[in-house]
Amino acid sequence: MPPYVIFLRIRKELTTFTMKQNSKGTGAAGKIHPVYFLYGPEDYLIEEEIQGLLNQTVSSKERGLNLHLFSGEEHSGKEIVQTAQTMPMFSRYRFVLVSEADHIKEEGMEELMRYIQRPSPTTCFVLCAQTLGLWKKHQAGIENIGKVMECTRLKGRNLVSWLKNRMAQRGKKLSEEAADYLVEVVGDHLHDLDNALEKAFLSVGEKRTIELSDVEGIASEVKISTIFDLMDAIGHQDLEKAFGILEKAMESKTISFKKDEEPSKKVDDPVPLLLSMMAKQYRNIWRVKEMATQQQEAVEIAKALRTSPWNVKKLMDQGRYFSASSLREGILKCHQIDLSVKRGHVQKDLLMEKLVIDLCRPKDVTARSGSDETKNSGL
Secondary structure, eight states: OOTTHHHHHHHHHHHHSOOOTTOOSGGGSSOOOSEEEEESSOHHHHHHHHHHHHHHHOOTTTHHHHEEEEETTTSOHHHHHHHHTSOOSSSSOEEEEEEOGGGOOHHHHHHHHHHHHSOOTTEEEEEEESSOGGGGGGHHHHHHHSEEEEOOOOOHHHHHHHHHHHHHHTTOEEOHHHHHHHHHHHOSOHHHHHHHHHHHHHHSTTOSEEOHHHHHHHHTTTSSOOHHHHHHHHHTTOHHHHHHHHHHHHHHOOOOOSTTSOTTOOOSOHHHHHHHHHHHHHHHHHHHHHHHTTTOOHHHHHHHHTSOHHHHHHHHHHHTTOOHHHHHHHHHHHHHHHHHHHHTOSOHHHHHHHHHHHHHSOOOOGGGGTOTHHHHOOO
16 A cells, blocks of 8 residues: 555545545444554555544544644654544534554654553544564553554455355345356456446346356456456457557556456556466466366366456357467467577567467467367367
8 A cells, every 4th residue: 555545545534525434444343442553465444444433532523623643754753642532522422533643763663652552532633554573572462551553465255255245235135146257357366346336336237146147347447457368369360459558557567467466556567467467367267278178167266276256268269269289389478489588689579479470370279169178188
């Protein structure tokens, strides 16, 4: 999470609309602790916790005088403590949020710890950070007074469950296949997934169950380009489309090939990643084709390969357009181009264009007839 993300997003939300009253965060119900330390890479869950606490402690009418946002990088410990010790104005609580708490210098940290040891009972004091950092040595002391919570990224089936529960909160059911697809295509960032859910919810009207067909078009807008798109174009020998995807990836340098990678994260040189993921995709298609010939179901293959059933079905679909020999050739050519790139004899752009041209050349695709070539190949 880049610096200021939580701080700026929350400040924007607070000045534009009242926080959602149905937040499921810590503060949605139960006891309010005087101090909270929220940390971890999943800023969505951190914001949700903050929203829940804020909804329970300070009403929208009271926030003008009793809500204070600080940055650990910009504000001093003395300034923060002075505000936290001030009695609330026409409210039961004063709410003090300190973003980027892991950027606070040790001197400021000691000053805040003195406050935390004897906090104001009328202040809800919330620190949030990417990591515990130097605060780790104070974790036990904070937990004696308040609560420390780590917000980690959800993975695998936990993400699917989160999506289904989130849609259920909106009054609709999300199918397992649609949830798998969203995780595979959008990634594991909850903000992106929630946006995709919102689009799906609005697009289906009165329909009660959201199926795979309802989310396919919506989620495809989220990513810039994917290896699946490129391999589809190569499999269909659509050179124009393949060139378009390649050009976009090379120019933008924002290739969302990895699910755990920020969609906007740029790479200095996309070629090595592109070649690596293309070769990996060829290998995955071959493995799925081989397992499918053994009459294994998509769910069994997904479990064996530790991927989603939707991903396996997509690989199966792509496998119809590749014979074992063309898969073997694809892996070999990716490896050869990678070596040429490392030697630096030819411009990378030209090498990648040549690779795509070679891979899109018409071939005898015996894979369509379900031949035994895949079973007998020594790939």
